[in-house]
Amino acid sequence: MAKIIDGKAISLAVKDEIKAKTAELASKGITATLAVILVGEDPASQVYVKNKKKACEYCGIRSLSYELPADTSEEKLLELIDELNKRDDVNGILVQLPLPKGMDEDKVLDAISPDKDVDGFHPVNVGKLSIGKKGFVSCTPAGVIQLLKRSDIEISGKECVVVGRSNIVGKPMSMLLLKENGTVTVCHSRTKDLKEVTKRADILVVAIGKPKFIDASYVKDGAVVIDVGIHRMEDGKLCGDVDYASVEPVASAITPVPGGVGPMTIAMLMYNCLSSVCED
Ligand code: NDP
Numbered sequence: 001m002a003k004i005i006d007g008k009a010i011s012l013a014v015k016d017e018i019k020a021k022t023a024e025l026a027s028k029g030i031t032a033t034l035a036v037i038l039v040g041e042d043p044a045s046q047v048y049v050k051n052k053k054k055a056c057e058y059c060g061i062r063s064l065s066y067e068l069p070a071d072t073s074e075e076k077l078l079e080l081i082d083e084l085n086k087r088d089d090v091n092g093i094l095v096q097l098p099l100p101k102g103m104d105e106d107k108v109l110d111a112i113s114p115d116k117d118v119d120g121f122h123p124v125n126v127g128k129l130s131i132g133k134k135g136f137v138s139c140t141p142a143g144v145i146q147l148l149k150r151s152d153i154e155i156s157g158k159e160c161v162v163v164g165r166s167n168i169v170g171k172p173m174s175m176l177l178l179k180e181n182g183t184v185t186v187c188h189s190r191t192k193d194l195k196e197v198t199k200r201a202d203i204l205v206v207a208i209g210k211p212k213f214i215d216a217s218y219v220k221d222g223a224v225v226i227d228v229g230i231h232r233m234e235d236g237k238l239c240g241d242v243d244y245a246s247v248e249p250v251a252s253a254i255t256p257v258p259g260g261v262g263p264m265t266i267a268m269l270m271y272n273c274l275s276s277v278c279e280d
Contacts, residue, residue: 002251003151005226010150011143011263015059018270022060025278032277033062034092034118035084039077040070040100049096051266059270064090070100077103078111085113091276092118094269118272121168129175136272141173143264144205144226145180151253153224155180159200163187163214163241164207169228173205194218212243222252228261 022032034056038049049065056063066080077095084090093116099105109117114124120136128135148155160182164170174186187197198204198218206214207228219225229241240257248254255261 002225002248003253005147005151005253005255005260007143007147007255007260007263010147011267013150014146014264014267015055015270018059018061018267018274021274021278026060030277031060031062032091032273033064033089034094034273035064035066035090036094036096037066037068037077037080038096039068039072039103042098045096045098052094052269055266055270056273059274061270061273072100074103074108077108081108081111085111085116090116092116092273094119116276118269118276120172120272126167126172129172132179136275137176137268138168138172139265139268139272140169140207140228140261141176142268142271143261144173144228145176146268147226147255147261147264148203148224153203153253155182155203158182158202160184160203160205161187161198161201162205162207163194163198164209164228166207169207173207173228177203177205206241208241210241211239213241215243215246216250219247219250221250223250224253225251225255226261227255227257230257230262 036049036052038045053063053065081093084093093112095108099108109121110123112122114122117125117136120138125135129137155177160177162170162174165186165188170186174184177184185197187194191197195218199220201220201223203224204219205226209229211231225242225247227240227242231239233239238258244256
């Protein structure tokens with residue numbers, strides 16, 4: 001039976017550490033402030049934004065909320081970002097994705113100052129990650145590293161296979177595993193014989209975006225399996241990219257969905273907000 005990696009408990013531990021640090025900073029008159037921008041009324045985005053604000057409150061981070069109508073022009077949004085970039089009392093800026101159709105997501109994200117880019121999506125921060133310099137790191141893959149470390153799972157020297165090469169999960173995930181001295185392989189939709197590659201993995205990170213895609217036939221006995229995927233099924237239940245019931249018996253450790261990687265994303269966002277005002 002696999003060890004269940006409890007993302008809920010680990011994310012709470014991370015948030016409690018942040019809370020202690022922000023209280024210490026507050027006593028020196030320093031407060032981290034996150035500006036959250038939401039354009040439009042997408043219900044899922046509204047929930048994400050609400051959860052981010054709640055986490056800020058828990059961690060002692062001030063949050064400013066900008067909720068703009070769906071027909072806001074790109075120019076107006078860029079003006080707001082420019083204003084927030086210039087404000088000394090704003091340390092982090094987050095634009096909730098997806099943006100309404102017609103807006104150039106890259107242009108908007110690139111407009112955020114790299115020093116306030118707490119999502120870690122700006123090309124400058126992506127570049128810093130790839131050359132091993134300190135910068136903001138994309139929250140979901142950063143959360144995966146915390147899950148592994150805090151579960152005492154050694155990464156150094158291990159065969160790490162990442163399935164998925166998106167800019168927000170797969171690519172930064174591979175960079176972070178490499179930084180931790182893993183031997184990293186990245187798979188994608190053009191990978192020939194995916195099973196042959198995934199079966200080599202000591203640590204398998206799955207971010208495909210397809211419900212229950214990875215079953216036991218893709219997994220080596222005793223592998224650590226991290227499921228980044230999240231899907232709502234027709235019966236209302238959540239599931240990941242991994243077929244949990246099939247994989248759990250062969251894995252040595254596994255993240256559940258929900259309660260695995262998901263809660264870590266917000267915790268690492270809070271971590272990035274904190275690091276926007278202090279070095280360690
Ligand atoms: P994307 O759709 O951007 O990327 C999916 C990747 O999977 C692509 O690189 C694609 O390859 C690859 N892929 C698709 N089909 C296959 C296949 N049959 N074999 C091998 N590779 C394949 O997804 P994201 O990275 O944004 O997200 C992945 C999952 O993680 C989603 O379920 C998403 O909801 C979830 N997610 C969860 C978060 C959390 O907080 N828990 C945060 C972010 C995402 P190619 O590049 O060739 O097209």
